[in-house]
Amino acid sequence: VTEPEKSFVQTPNLKFRLVDIAHARSGDKGDWVDFGLFAWDAAGYAVLARVVTAEAVRQHFAPWLASPSSGAPALDVTVWPLPNLLAFKIVIKNALQGGAASNLRQDNLGKAMAGALLRMPISLTDAERSAVRAHE
Amino acid sequence: VTAYARNPLKHFSNTALTLRVMQALESNQPPTHPRDSVTLAAGLGFYGDSWQPALAALERGHAQYGRPHYVCSDHLAELTLAILQKDRAKDSALGYARDVLPMLLALWPKMQEIGCKFICNAGGLNPQAAGRAVQAALAKKGFHPAIAVVTGDDVLSPISTLLAPDSIRSDLVFANVYLGAKPIVDALAKGADIVITGRVADAALFLAPLVFEFAWSLEQARDSQALNRLAQGITVGHLLECSGQGSGGNFGCRADWRDIPDLAHIGYPMAVVKADGEAIITKAQGTGGRVNFDTLRQQLLYEVHDPSAYITPDVVLDMTSLKLEDLGDDQVRVTGATGRAAPAQLKVLGGYSDGFKAELTWGFSWPDAWDKTQVAIEMIRTQLLERHIPHEQLFIEYPGLNAAHGALAPLPDAAELNERNEIYVRMVLKTRSKSAADAFGRLFPWIALSGPAYTCGFSGLHHASELFGVWTALVDRHQVTPLVKVEML
Numbered sequence: 007v008t009e010p011e012k013s014f015v016q017t018p019n020l021k022f023r024l025v026d027i028a029h030a031r032s033g034d035k036g037d038w039v040d041f042g043l044f045a046w047d048a049a050g051y052a053v054l055a056r057v058v059t060a061e062a063v064r065q066h067f068a069p070w071l072a073s074p075s076s077g078a079p080a081l082d083v084t085v086w087p088l089p090n091l092l093a094f095k096i097v098i099k100n101a102l103q104g105g106a107a108s109n110l111r112q113d114n115l116g117k118a119m120a121g122a123l124l125r126m127p128i129s130l131t132d133a134e135r136s137a138v139r140a141h142e
Numbered sequence: 143v144t145a146y147a148r149n150p151l152k153h154f155s156n157t158a159l160t161l162r163v164m165q166a167l168e169s170n171q172p173p174t175h176p177r178d179s180v181t182l183a184a185g186l187g188f189y190g191d192s193w194q195p196a197l198a199a200l201e202r203g204h205a206q207y208g209r210p211h212y213v214c215s216d217h218l219a220e221l222t223l224a225i226l227q228k229d230r231a232k233d234s235a236l237g238y239a240r241d242v243l244p245m246l247l248a249l250w251p252k253m254q255e256i257g258c259k260f261i262c263n264a265g266g267l268n269p270q271a272a273g274r275a276v277q278a279a280l281a282k283k284g285f286h287p288a289i290a291v292v293t294g295d296d297v298l299s300p301i302s303t304l305l306a307p308d309s310i311r312s313d314l315v316f317a318n319v320y321l322g323a324k325p326i327v328d329a330l331a332k333g334a335d336i337v338i339t340g341r342v343a344d345a346a347l348f349l350a351p352l353v354f355e356f357a358w359s360l361e362q363a364r365d366s367q368a369l370n371r372l373a374q375g376i377t378v379g380h381l382l383e384c385s386g387q388g389s390g391g392n393f394g395c396r397a398d399w400r401d402i403p404d405l406a407h408i409g410y411p412m413a414v415v416k417a418d419g420e421a422i423i424t425k426a427q428g429t430g431g432r433v434n435f436d437t438l439r440q441q442l443l444y445e446v447h448d449p450s451a452y453i454t455p456d457v458v459l460d461m462t463s464l465k466l467e468d469l470g471d472d473q474v475r476v477t478g479a480t481g482r483a484a485p486a487q488l489k490v491l492g493g494y495s496d497g498f499k500a501e502l503t504w505g506f507s508w509p510d511a512w513d514k515t516q517v518a519i520e521m522i523r524t525q526l527l528e529r530h531i532p533h534e535q536l537f538i539e540y541p542g543l544n545a546a547h548g549a550l551a552p553l554p555d556a557a558e559l560n561e562r563n564e565i566y567v568r569m570v571l572k573t574r575s576k577s578a579a580d581a582f583g584r585l586f587p588w589i590a591l592s593g594p595a596y597t598c599g600f601s602g603l604h605h606a607s608e609l610f611g612v613w614t615a616l617v618d619r620h621q622v623t624p625l626v627k628v629e630m631l
Contacts, residue, residue, distance in 0.1 A: 008512075008513060008516040008556060009555060009556045010512070010553040010554075010555070010556060010559065025395070025396045028395075029393075029394055029395030029396075029398070029436065029440070030394050030395070030440075031387075031392065031393075031394045031440040031441075031443070031444055032394075033444055033445045034220070034445070035220070035445050035447065036220070036612045036614065037612065038447070040444070040445045040446070040447060042439065042440055042442070042443030042444060044436065044439050044440065044443075046436075066550070067550070069549045069550065070547070070548035070549040070550045071548070084448075086448060086449055086450070088443070088449055088461065088462060090461075090462060090463065090464060090465065090478075091439050091442070091443070091461075091464065091466065092439075093439055093443060095443050095446065095447075095448075095449045097447055104496070104611055104612075105220075105221075105610075105611060105612040106219075106220065106221060107221040107224060107493065107496075107609060107610035107611070107612070108496050108497075108609040108610060108611055110499060110501075110535070110537040110570040110572060111537075111539065111545065111548075112539065112541060112545040112546075112568060113545065113546050117392070118546035118547065119547075120394045121394065121546060121547060122546070122547040122548070122550045122551075124394075124395075124396070125547065125550055125551075
């Protein structure tokens with residue numbers, strides 16, 4: 007029996023995921039994957055502002071996009087806040103194996119990578135949990 | 143009226159005013175839109191998209207805002223030109239997005255009837271050929287619209303040879319500058335009913351008719367009012383350029399996407415824009431999909447990188463001041479875009495040949511499906527090694543298990559995977575050698591009889607396909623401008 011490669015790290019103290027409080031879209035621009043991440047409401051935006059740092063996003067994607075087998079250099083993540091839209095713009099460079107027309111993944115355009123972002127484990131305080139619109 | 147419809151009066155179609163007069167005559171009814179606004183409808187979002195929703199916009203219009211004055215259609219993703227280059231290499235009369243022909247055959251009768259114009263970048267690498275093909279196809283049906291063709295974006299030989307690094311220069315298959323709205327505005331001013339370009343900034347396809355209709359300053363825009371209007375126009379274009387993504391398609395979230403009605407009959411977004419740039423985004427009446435704060439936000443931030451400086455050839459858009467007001471009933475008001483002066487340099491996007499890939503997806507079924515895939519992979523690896531087949535990488539993923547999210551998708555352990563009904567493995571060979579890529583599929587068939595049991599299907603022996611790398615550079619505007627031509631066919 008050959009065990010599948012286990013690079014997903016369970017984090018039991020982080021009981022929630024971004025999908026519980028946010029929605030997202032992703033796409034390709036050259037070798038960059040480009041995300042819009044959106045809170046459903048102002049309370050959710052406040053949580054995103056706390057948990058969605060460039061470092062947190064880098065750590066979340068590193069087991070996949072920065073693993074030696076991916077052939078990609080170190081992840082370069084930028085996060086821009088957009089309070090006027092209750093949103094964050096996130097760009098990860100070197101994420102698409104050189105770009106859509108050289109990316110060997112089935113999802114060569116990175117359209118499904120927004121779902122991978124929404125998997126990101128997060129913590130919510132009790133106060134935040136009661137304030138944020140439930141998307142659980 | 144019938145005579146006008148069959149035989150458009152070209153000498154009358156030179157101004158927006160006569161267009162509106164003709165429109166009123168030809169549609170047998172006064173325009174239902176206010177005279178101080180222009181209605182744009184989204185065409186395709188990529189080469190291969192459906193034009194049925196664009197047809198629905200023309201036929202149904204909007205109860206409050208009427209029918210579109212322009213359909214603007216984006217046929218070119220970043221590397222579509224790599225596909226078109228292959229077409230042109232086979233036949234010098236090709237090299238354009240060929241779906242523009244059946245699309246216009248379906249749309250133009252209605253567009254002519256209501257006086258709607260068409261702007262697209264389907265010209266790809268050969269706008270001239272696209273224009274002539276459209277002209278011939280419509281002429282066969284008795285239509286003779288005024289067609290303009292914009293060229294000058296193709297800089298493969300004149301500029302890329304100077305700018306491209308040695309390592310890729312000889313492998314470049316295309317290099318095109320993103321042009322702005324100016325040549326399209328010029329084409330409309332010459333009386334074009336249909337404008338066909340090659341590479342232009344996607345949103346410029348939508349900005350151009352607004353600049354033309356409202357006589358906005360474009361290259362002379364300096365003051366904040368003029369720049370902010372252009373920024374509004376680019377915002378509108380960006381919201382419409384990806385067709386259904388601006389009206390509830392590809393709406394990414396958990397659960398709530400199910401509330402978007404009738405995606406099978408989605409209406410692509412339409413924009414009703416006033417002379418000061420304020421816009422309402424909506425869609426045709428009776429269509430599916432949804433235009434609201436959430437669906438529009440997802441499109442607004444799609445592929446824009448730094449939202450405080452979305453650089454286009456015509457204006458640098460700052461979205462941090464933008465306001466989207468959900469008015470309900472599939473209407474969102476867009477205000478507050480801030481513009482800064484257009485950049486002195488334009489972006490060049492090139493594609494270079496970067497080796498080949500060949501891929502094959504193979505399935506094994508219960509019992510022990512997972513372990514069987516592992517043995518089959520080893521059989522392929524062994525052959526690659528023993529036959530000295532040159533390759534850079536054998537990429538492996540498991541569709542249905544982890545292809546979408548890689549290592550972020552938690553995999554069950556082997557015991558559970560072995561209980562699965564079937565496991566599919568996708569193997570992709572990356573190689574510089576075309577013959578190695580061509581030969582990859584031939585490593586597989588014997589596995590059916592000599593490998594693990596209960597093979598349950600495979601994807602066919604794929605031919606090799608070429609991989610392309612993306613090369614971008616900046617070029618001074620004044621180097622490009624003299625090359626740009628607008629020609630009436």
